[in-house]
Amino acid sequence: MAQETCIDPERLEWQEFDPNIKGFFIKVLHKDEKTGAITILSKITPDCGIGLHTHPSDEEFYVVSGTFQLGKHTLTPGMYYLVPRNTEHGPYGSPDEAIVLLTYNGPPS
Numbered sequence: 001m002a003q004e005t006c007i008d009p010e011r012l013e014w015q016e017f018d019p020n021i022k023g024f025f026i027k028v029l030h031k032d033e034k035t036g037a038i039t040i041l042s043k044i045t046p047d048c049g050i051g052l053h054t055h056p057s058d059e060e061f062y063v064v065s066g067t068f069q070l071g072k073h074t075l076t077p078g079m080y081y082l083v084p085r086n087t088e089h090g091p092y093g094s095p096d097e098a099i100v101l102l103t104y105n106g107p108p109s
Helices: none
Strands: 024-031 038-044 059-065 068-070 073-075 080-083 098-104
Touching: 059 068
Parallel strands: none
Antiparallel strands: 024 038, 038 098, 059 080, 059 098, 068 073
8 A cells, every 4th residue: 555755856876867868867757567667757968868668557757847759749838649569769858958757657678
């Protein structure tokens, strides 16, 4: 059973998502070990190197700050975007530096 959780993201360190992917950093806010669902605060820098890809679960984006490029879409603070599971999407980018809240309703990979 899930419990209430309160986290101050400012107290968490940015973690490199993958050493082979440039410009994408994360702070894990919550992970359900049973379902794999996860909530992540992400930082996308101008040198981000995430190309086209898919996930076995839905991926939701909410832009907190900066400008986030998701394929042909430009998202600015307050904008929301949903990518249904198994839908090819990307690449990711940001002309400045974007902070984006990501949620997955199951394992992201």
